Amino acid sequence: MADPVLELADELYALPPGDFTAARDARARAHKGTDLAAALKALRKPSTAAWVVNLLVRREAAQVDQVLSVGSALREAQAGMSADQLRALTRQRRQLTAAVTQQARSLAAEAGVRVTQAVADQVEATLTAAVLDERCGAAVRSGLLVGPLASTGVDEVDVAAALALPAALGHAAAPREAAPTPRPELRVVPDPEADAKALASAQETLDAAEETLAAATGEHEQAQAHVQELEARSMQLQADLDELRRRVAETEARAEQVDDELDDAEDARGEAAGALEAARAERDAAAAARDRLRPARAR
Structure with a gap:
């Protein structure tokens, strides 16, 4: 590795998050008075998401290389694909990045770092960018990310903003074993700045914990607001149901009353029909009697 900055950066970005600042400052002091310092x-x-991706690259370099190879093949193949084929391709890409993201979360957990869902989303977005964009893929493979990446596969991505230094693009991170990496600096005599470094490291840990707490609080508040909204909707719908049941009960009562009135009306109609029939018969008899009398008068 020709560039000494890259060589030292590769070692620093392989460290656990809590060890980075103290190790970086110690290396800078060791080269005090030089451009390297x-x-x-x-x-x-x-960031936590960038560290998780860097860890994945160092611990599972072959897996990452396979993802980048798949991304290259997909970019070449999608030019001549139909809409249905592109949708299927998108589903396969999402399955791949989701699976690798889960693997990265497991590696982080083994290293003692908890990955929230928000951080996992950033990790997956970075892996997706590596699949969609060749330069993003090179940035991921460097293992020198300081921030997450995002790409649509169409617009150009400013990968330099997510890298530790410009020369990182084209660099490939050195593999690291799962065993804990030793501290970059071993001292025979006590470090006079040990207390200050410990305080700085503790403050960084506290800051990270507060960020995680703030994110978790925000997610909880959103979930609570959603629950309250659904409870209000449920109460309104229950009130609507009660009103509908009351109206149904009233309608059924009116229907029963109308049925009773209908029965009475039908009985009355039957009686009226009988009376009508009797009246007609009586009229017909009277008419017949009259007709019988007319010839006699005529004589």
């Missing part, structure tokens, strides 16, 4: 001091601490 300034370059090391300028290295930014990676």
Whole structure:
């Protein structure tokens, strides 16, 4: 590895998140008075999502290379695909990035770092960008990410903003074993700045915990608001149901009353029909009697 900054950066970005700042500052002091010291001091601490991707690259380099190879093949193949084929391709790509993201979360858990769903979403977005965009893939493979990536596969991505240093593009992170990586600096005598470093590390851990707490609080508040909204809707719908049941009961009562009135009306109609029939018979008899009398008068 020709570039000494890249060589040292590769070691620093392989460290656990809590060890990064102290190790970076120690390396910068070791090269005090040189250009290398300034370059090391300028290295930014990676976000949790970037650290998880960097860990994946170092621990599962073959898996990441396979993902990048699939991404290259997919980019070449999709030009001549139909809409249905592209949809199927998108589903396969999502399945692949989701599976690799889960693997990255497991590696982080083994290293003692909890990955929230928000961080996991950033990891998956970074892997998706690596599949869709060749330069994003190169940035991921460097293992020197300081922030997550996102790409639609259409617009150009500013990968430099997510990298520790410009020369990282084209660099390939060195593999690391699962065993804990030793501290980059071993001292025979006590470090006079040990307390300050421990305090800085504790503050960084606290800051990260507060960020996680804030994210969890926000998610809880959103979930609580959603529950309250659904409870209000449920109460309104229950009130609507009660009103409908009351109206149905009233309608059924009116229907029963009308049925009773209908029975009475039908009885009355039957009686009226009998009376009508009797009246007609009586009229017909009277008419017949009259007709019988007319010839006699005529004589």
